[in-house]
Amino acid sequence: MxxxxxxxxxxxxxxxxxxxxxxxxxxxxxxxxxxxxxxxxxxxxxxxxxxxxxxxxxxxxxxxxxxxxxxxxxxxxxxxxxxxxxxxxxxxxxxxxxxxxxxxxxxxxVELADNTSMPDEEAIAGEAKRRADLTLKAMPNKHRTAFLLRNHQGLSISDIAKVMKTTEGTVRVYLHRAVAALRQSLVEFV
Structure with missing residues (x-):
């Protein structure tokens, strides 16, 4: 072997x-x-x-x-x-x-250009990404960590709880709060 x-x-x-x-x-x-x-x-x-x-x-x-x-x-x-x-x-x-x-x-x-005839999709996507990045950086470390491990690394809630040395319920709360913060910061892009 x-x-x-x-x-x-x-x-x-x-x-x-x-x-x-x-x-x-x-x-x-x-x-x-x-x-x-x-x-x-x-x-x-x-x-x-x-x-x-x-x-x-x-x-x-x-x-x-x-x-x-x-x-x-x-x-x-x-x-x-x-x-x-x-x-x-x-x-x-x-x-x-x-x-x-x-x-x-x-x-x-960075501000979006006022393009009333046709919005520039790249500018909108860039602004949305910038705002999401700022929101992630501004949120508490525990919320950001849970969000990144779940959504970027694909870890299960159980694995995240082990990594973060907390309960699965607490991880769910962190994830809920992270998603709520992102949703609030990106509401105008949805």
Whole structure:
């Protein structure tokens, strides 16, 4: 049996017993998913690459602390999300300052052109995307995290609850609030 065919639990056990080369299989298995989560949070390819690499370095250095109470997948996703949240908090001041500037100076914001004969669909789509991005960035981290894990990563509510270390009911509340905030910010585009 090739290492690629081994389940996560066996690969982790081998790594915990000093066989670090098996961690490469876990990296190949989860690199794309880690990158996509980081990209959802950062919207920046380079930052997403850095964060996903940092997540693997942190997972490798902490692999002996993994106790198997959850799956490796859940443990690793939690690590990636925590790194992304920390990164977002560090950059939070910049985001809030930009949001405040846009609120204080609406003329600096992108505005839709007044084209009464035929609306420019690209401009409308661009404005809707910009508004959705701003709404996602402005919502509480827990709401944004649940929304991104569900809608961008396709995780089940049960998996999101494990990653976020909360109940499924709480995840449903976070998702409801995130969707409500997005719906409210995009009401004129529907």
């Amino acid at each position: 090739s290492p690629e065919d081994l389940p996560d639990e066996e690969l982790v056990a081998l790594c915990q017993n000093g066989e670090g080369r098996y961690f490469e299989v876990l990296v190949r298995r989860y690199m794309e998913k880690a990158f996509r989560i980081a990209l959802d949070f950062t919207h920046n390819t380079e930052e997403a690459k850095d964060l996903s690499q940092d997540a693997f370095l942190r997972a490798f250095s902490r692999i002996k602390q993994f106790d198997g109470r959850s799956s490796f997948y859940t443990w690793f996703y939690r690590l990636v999300v925590n790194l992304c949240l920390d990164h977002t908090r560090r950059k939070g001041r910049v985001v809030w300052e930009r949001l405040e500037r846009e609120a204080d100076n609406p003329s600096d914001s």
